[in-house]
Amino acid sequence: MKRRTGRRPGAGDTRGEILTAARQVFAEKGFDKATIRGIARAAAVDPALVHHYFETKEGLFVAAMRLPIDPAQVVPLVLEGPREEVGERLVRFILTVTSDAQAREPVLALLRSAMTNEQVLGMIREFITNALLYKVADGLGVSHLRMEAAFGQLIGVVLARYVLALEPLASADLEELVELLAPTVQRYLTP
Amino acid sequence: MKRRTGRRPGAGDTRGEILTAARQVFAEKGFDKATIRGIARAAAVDPALVHHYFETKEGLFVAAMRLPIDPAQVVPLVLEGPREEVGERLVRFILTVTSDAQAREPVLALLRSAMTNEQVLGMIREFITNALLYKVADGLGVSHLRMEAAFGQLIGVVLARYVLALEPLASADLEELVELLAPTVQRYLTP
Secondary structure (H helix, E strand, O other), X not given: XXXXXXXXXXXXXXXXXXXXXXXXXXHHHHHHHOOHHHHHHHHOOOHHHHHHHHOOHHHHHHHHOOOOOXXXXXXXXXXXXXXXXXXXXXXXXXXXXXXXXXXHHHHHHHHHHHOOOHHHHHHHHHHHHHHHHHHHHHHXXXXXXXXXXXXXXXXXXXXXXXXXXXXXXXXXXXXXXXXXXXXXXXXXXXX | OOOOOOOOOOOOOHHHHHHHHHHHHHHHHHHHHOOHHHHHHHHOOOHHHHHHHHOOHHHHXXXXXXXXXXXXXXXXXXXXXXXXXXXXXXXXXXXXXXXOHXXXXXXXXXXXXXXXXXXXXXXXXXXXXXXHHHHXXXXXXXXXXXHHHHHHHHHHHHHHHXXXXXXXXXXXXXXXXXXXXXXHHHHHOOO
């Protein structure tokens, strides 16, 4: 148990200190109400330094929770490219990212604690909707409900494939799954 | 802490004793390897009595886990009725059952413990596939993979609606959701 003693002079692991502070502040305040300024204060560093390392609050959240999916990458990925392939693009992206056990573990850990901890739940609910789903939906011009139906399909398949490990889904070829699931997501994301 | 002292004479809560024994045996052996005979032995009752109360191993599992969904009801429900409405029928059934918080809670409790306990996980994996999904899939003549894609959609929406409570999905009208989701499930369940 290392005691934190306010502002630390010199280098040290400033980035790590910011991440620790971010985890505390996000858990306490939720994603929406947490600010870069507040997290900088908790880490006893200048807000400019937080911006320097993580650019945005979304980027800081992703790093703090070790998430494999950064809205700064996934939102453009979904919005750019042919509109008639958006379903395929999104399904392939999610299945590819989650096929890596190391990338998957922090997501499942967060889901686990959300299921037993109301504070964690509120935090990831705000992140999923405001930082991720609503941005994609608004960019595509589809309703938030349709976006959440697509999210339901994707998270349900990830859960069935990697947590419940239902066969034959758990061993199914990625491309076979893309073919099966892409039309569903395409339909939801077509206004 | 009541100690169990072998065969109990007379009435008592025999049904409750069987359920307690069933929870132990299912957790130890999984769903597939547990038998009515073994559970009767653990409860120190005659197997005929277990059959009398619960009819089948599936029925006993459902009662022991307090599940709102009994394969003996849901499998016929999906298989009977117009084939071109199977998606709508299944979506409406799942959304109706899970709209009752009391019915939902044991399912979520089981999912929670499956996410942290490998034994519980194995047990519900066997139940979901062998007692539920494969039966429906075989009855409809669709592949197990397509059935699990449909399951992924349904469990994902239940998770997003009731656990994560994402808005607007959490407050969406049941009929609006049926309209949105039924074509997806219909497509998966059409060979």
